[in-house]
Amino acid sequence: MSGEHLNITLKIWRQNSPNDNGQFEEFKVSISPDASILEMLDELNNNLEREGKRPVAFESDCREGICGTCGIVINGHPHGPLPKTATCQLHMRNFKDGDVIYLEPFRAAAFPIIRDLIVDRSAFDKIQQAGGYISFNTGGAPDANTIPIGKDVAAEALDAAECIGCGACVAACKNSSAMLFVGAKVSQYALLPQGQPERYKRVQTMVAAMDEAGFGSCTNTYACEAECPKGISIMNIARMNRDFIKSKIVEQEVDI
Amino acid sequence: MKLESKVPEGNIAEKWTNHKFKMKLVNPANKRKYDLIVVGTGLAGASAAATLGELGYQVKVFTYHDSSRRAHSIAAQGGINAAKNYQNDGDSVFRLFYDTVKGGDFRSREANVYRLAEVSNNIIDQCVAQGVPFAREYGGLLANRSFGGAQVSRTFYARGETGQQLLLGAYSSLNRQIKNGNVKVYHRREMLDLVIVNGRAQGIIVRNLLTGELERYSAQAVILATGGYSNVYFLSTNAMNSNATAAWRAHKRGAFFANPSFTQIHPTCLPVHGEAQSKLVLMSESLRNDGRIWVPKKAGDNRPPNEIPEDERDYYLERKYPAFGNLVPRDVASRNAKYVCDEGRGVNGERAVYLDFSDAIKRVGKKVIEEKYGNLFDMYQNITGENPYEVPMKIYPAPHYTMGGLWVDYNLMSNIPGLFVLGEANFSDHGANRLGASALMQGLADGYFVIPYTIGNYLASEKPEKVDTERSEFNDAEQNVKDIIAKLLSVNGKQTVDEIHKRLGHILMDKVGMSRSEKGLKEAINQIRELREEFWNDVKVVGTGEELNQTLERAGRVADFLELGELMAVDALNRNESCGAHFREEYQTEDGEALRNDEEYAYVAAWEFKKVSEWELHKEDLKFEYVKLATRSYK
Ligand SMILES: Cc1cc2nc3c(=O)[nH]c(=O)nc-3n(C[C@H](O)[C@H](O)[C@H](O)COP(=O)(O)OP(=O)(O)OC[C@H]3O[C@@H](n4cnc5c(N)ncnc54)[C@H](O)[C@@H]3O)c2cc1C
Ligand code: SF4
Numbered sequence: 001m002s003g004e005h006l007n008i009t010l011k012i013w014r015q016n017s018p019n020d021n022g023q024f025e026e027f028k029v030s031i032s033p034d035a036s037i038l039e040m041l042d043e044l045n046n047n048l049e050r051e052g053k054r055p056v057a058f059e060s061d062c063r064e065g066i067c068g069t070c071g072i073v074i075n076g077h078p079h080g081p082l083p084k085t086a087t088c089q090l091h092m093r094n095f096k097d098g099d100v101i102y103l104e105p106f107r108a109a110a111f112p113i114i115r116d117l118i119v120d121r122s123a124f125d126k127i128q129q130a131g132g133y134i135s136f137n138t139g140g141a142p143d144a145n146t147i148p149i150g151k152d153v154a155a156e157a158l159d160a161a162e163c164i165g166c167g168a169c170v171a172a173c174k175n176s177s178a179m180l181f182v183g184a185k186v187s188q189y190a191l192l193p194q195g196q197p198e199r200y201k202r203v204q205t206m207v208a209a210m211d212e213a214g215f216g217s218c219t220n221t222y223a224c225e226a227e228c229p230k231g232i233s234i235m236n237i238a239r240m241n242r243d244f245i246k247s248k249i250v251e252q253e254v255d256i
Numbered sequence: 257m258k259l260e261s262k263v264p265e266g267n268i269a270e271k272w273t274n275h276k277f278k279m280k281l282v283n284p285a286n287k288r289k290y291d292l293i294v295v296g297t298g299l300a301g302a303s304a305a306a307t308l309g310e311l312g313y314q315v316k317v318f319t320y321h322d323s324s325r326r327a328h329s330i331a332a333q334g335g336i337n338a339a340k341n342y343q344n345d346g347d348s349v350f351r352l353f354y355d356t357v358k359g360g361d362f363r364s365r366e367a368n369v370y371r372l373a374e375v376s377n378n379i380i381d382q383c384v385a386q387g388v389p390f391a392r393e394y395g396g397l398l399a400n401r402s403f404g405g406a407q408v409s410r411t412f413y414a415r416g417e418t419g420q421q422l423l424l425g426a427y428s429s430l431n432r433q434i435k436n437g438n439v440k441v442y443h444r445r446e447m448l449d450l451v452i453v454n455g456r457a458q459g460i461i462v463r464n465l466l467t468g469e470l471e472r473y474s475a476q477a478v479i480l481a482t483g484g485y486s487n488v489y490f491l492s493t494n495a496m497n498s499n500a501t502a503a504w505r506a507h508k509r510g511a512f513f514a515n516p517s518f519t520q521i522h523p524t525c526l527p528v529h530g531e532a533q534s535k536l537v538l539m540s541e542s543l544r545n546d547g548r549i550w551v552p553k554k555a556g557d558n559r560p561p562n563e564i565p566e567d568e569r570d571y572y573l574e575r576k577y578p579a580f581g582n583l584v585p586r587d588v589a590s591r592n593a594k595y596v597c598d599e600g601r602g603v604n605g606e607r608a609v610y611l612d613f614s615d616a617i618k619r620v621g622k623k624v625i626e627e628k629y630g631n632l633f634d635m636y637q638n639i640t641g642e643n644p645y646e647v648p649m650k651i652y653p654a655p656h657y658t659m660g661g662l663w664v665d666y667n668l669m670s671n672i673p674g675l676f677v678l679g680e681a682n683f684s685d686h687g688a689n690r691l692g693a694s695a696l697m698q699g700l701a702d703g704y705f706v707i708p709y710t711i712g713n714y715l716a717s718e719k720p721e722k723v724d725t726e727r728s729e730f731n732d733a734e735q736n737v738k739d740i741i742a743k744l745l746s747v748n749g750k751q752t753v754d755e756i757h758k759r760l761g762h763i764l765m766d767k768v769g770m771s772r773s774e775k776g777l778k779e780a781i782n783q784i785r786e787l788r789e790e791f792w793n794d795v796k797v798v799g800t801g802e803e804l805n806q807t808l809e810r811a812g813r814v815a816d817f818l819e820l821g822e823l824m825a826v827d828a829l830n831r832n833e834s835c836g837a838h839f840r841e842e843y844q845t846e847d848g849e850a851l852r853n854d855e856e857y858a859y860v861a862a863w864e865f866k867k868v869s870e871w872e873l874h875k876e877d878l879k880f881e882y883v884k885l886a887t888r889s890y891k
């Protein structure tokens with residue numbers, strides 16, 4: 001495929017441990033435009049290792065935009081400049097020869113930096129553990145076709161369920177709000193008949209866990225939607241807010 | 257030592273039901289006295305840990321990821337099989353069983369495969385109840401598609417993200433158990449050794465990947481659900497971190513490794529772009545439902561695809577296999593792609609063939625194709641910069657799945673009592689070749705519906721006494737891990753871990769890949785031994801063991817791959833026949849099809865580790881009582 005290499009200047013955030021002060025370090029690389037940005041980092045790291053220097057710590061796994069492991073703020077954008085693209089799917093052909101690229105970790109109070117570009121997103125798991133499920137035990141399910149679900153409803157639930165849990169929405173938000181992430185899960189279940197019995201309890205426990213984890217509030221800037229690699233819609237936030245208010249009423253009714 | 261498969265007596269359709277009835281049970285009040293270790297949170301591990309937690313066992317689950325939701329299973333695209341027969345097209349448990357045994361080219365255990373087909377329907381029920389948004393028809397019922405190797409439409413799917421949706425379903429059940437307190441999850445921990453106490457698997461040593469500390473955990477049984485080893489080839493469709501270390505270290509503690517040479521090279525992946533390539537991207541083979549595979553008839557025909565007229569194209573799968581056409585099993589599709597490229601007929605003379613959707617778009621319209629495959633097409637365009645709605649895709653086979661794995665009996669227990677192995681990490685159900693959409697099915701069958709029963713039977717005769725992690729066996733295992741780490745850090749040579757790994761990958765792809773020969777395999781064994789020497793004398797691992805050190809993590813995995821790679825070649829050399837994905841050039845029919853030797857090789861090759869480069873072969877004979885041994889034919 002394309003033969004010409006690109007000469008790129010990288011400014012990468014280096015921070016040894018959570019409590020260290022970090023700073024940018026500059027590297028010059030020459031890379032094929034067919035390589036992905038993470039493949040460029042692989043090459044850089046191999047060169048650093050050869051010289052006995054500490055490689056740049058970053059995470060990735062699937063490299064197909066589905067596992068949510070990767071996540072770098074690239075020139076100010078979580079996952080980089082392209083819409084609906086995870087860091088691992090960003091190819092160097094989207095850059096020009098001579099470009100300077102800034103690489104930083106996802107920054108948020110609820111995502112402490114572990115090292116260089118790696119952050120701790122375990123707060124997301126805590127929110128899911130608080131209520132991101134339908135309660136039933138294995139073996140007790142009825143035949144799958146007993147509950148018909150409209151094609152459009154299933155598709156809308158899937159739109160929400162596609163969230164990869166990467167945290168870009170949080171990194172993009174000036175308030176570090178996790179509403180898009182939580183809204184997506186709440187919506188998936190709110191849309192489906194299976195999710196109805198626990199619908200209002202779920203939204204309460206998940207929102208409470210979100211608040212407890214130290215994420216900020218939503219002020220409708222829509223930065224999250226713009227940076228989300230899966231194009232999760234802010235409609236999900238609206239749905240969650242509606243359910244949350246309703247849950248307060250439902251709760252009162254139950255109390256009576 | 258004789259391998260006992262423990263397959264229950266009786267008619268195949270009743271074996272599992274009878275076995276479930278005969279197995280011993282653990283009293284519900286006693287279950288919480290048992291500690292269980294599950295390593296892995298992919299489909300197999302997450303479903304097992306969640307279900308065992310629901311039953312009341314105290315479960316500790318481990319993963320090297322930062323979250324259990326990130327396991328490699330998340331990347332599965334195409335779908336999951338089940339014998340629901342919702343399409344009324346003649347499917348049944350028996351047909352799914354039959355297709356899987358035949359697809360595996362008669363090298364799997366009939367009873368296991370039958371059970372898999374039997375519980376497949378429960379899996380779909382389970383996932384729908386969890387809120388997995390499978391694709392639906394307009395009437396609201398579940399939709400299906402067909403997949404390679406089957407003539408019925410039995411695959412359930414959620415766009416091209418089936419693995420993600422199934423894994424998030426299992427993850428949700430797991431989260432519920434974490435909240436209930438029955439499951440405790442340990443993230444960023446890598447299992448580096450298995451601890452055996454009085455002949456039973458009762459613990460593991462893990463490295464905390466953030467601090468480098470070694471930790472000890474004990475239990476009454478250990479379940480490995482650590483996935484496959486395709487990354488032994490360096491370039492594969494597996495996630496970057498997928499590796500064989502957990503299975504391999506268990507192997508070195510005595511667990512037999514079965515059929516290591518049975519590795520699947522998937523036909524529809526993106527071709528290699530160059531030196532910097534870090535992994536290969538799969539295009540779901542569901543694309544073969546609508547895409548037509550072709551190359552130019554003449555070598556050296558480098559015209560753009562739309563300038564090559566119909567009669568100068570060779571739709572080689574449709575030509576050679578008229579009944580199945582583009583839907584032949586994976587090994588057949590891959591091997592044929594290799595052959596046309598070997599003949600110089602690949603796209604622009606390179607190692608690539610066309611997958612063309614223009615006829616399908618003409619037939620059903622762009623919108624329908626977009627609905628079915630939209631995200632795959634987007635992904636293709638993103639990676640290659642070409643629009644597959646207009647220009648045919650270019651594809652080439654890539655290592656994808658490993659049928660081989662730790663040997664297990666019908667109860668999914670290895671030859672080490674108390675060590676159970678689930679999912680891709682075991683060898684059990686796919687014989688010499690796995691059919692599409694059946695790995696997800698197997699992982700979830702093992703975790704949701706098999707292990708919860710069979711482990712109870714084992715535990716019922718084990719006392720729920722705490723195993724002390726200060727025992728000498730734990731000391732020894734921890735020392736072993738320390739020694740390996742110290743050795744890796746002390747070499748301080750010149751080559752990076754990746755450089756050596758890439759070279760191992762080249763040897764294996766070339767000689768232990770789609771086509772193998774006695775000569776090539778012997779060469780491979782020598783080359784791998786030399787490379788391993790080189791690794792231990794010249795690898796460079798920077799940093800220390802007492803911190804986050806990703807280079808050290810990879811170095812440990814590659815050290816194990818360098819031993820496993822040799823065993824793959826040894827196994828392939830031992831098997832003087834062609835079957836499924838294992839194609840030995842010396843054993844083929846006149847028209848180039850695989851030639852099995854059922855007289856001598858209808859067995860599972862289970863290898864016992866003696867010392868590095870030395871194994872003893874144990875054979876488990878396979879009997880085919882329900883699917884008549886026949887030559888696979890997809891003509
Ligand atoms: C791109 C792609 C697409 C696929 N599409 C399909 C499909 O459409 N249909 C289908 O049926 N199959 C498909 N497959 C195959 C299928 O996805 C896998 O076989 C299956 O998901 C494996 O599941 P598993 O639970 O056994 O292992 P994995 O999902 O690989 O999970 C392994 C787990 O073990 C953990 N682990 C491993 N080693 C250690 C260790 N030493 N210490 C701690 N933790 C460890 C990992 O962290 C992970 O959690 C696909 C595979 C790929 C690569
Ligand atoms: S909502 Fe989007 S950005 Fe946020 S975690 Fe999910 S996929 Fe990532």
Ligand code: FES
Pocket residue numbers: 059060061062063064065066067068069070071086087088089164
């Ligand atoms: S590495 Fe999996 S989403 Fe990027």
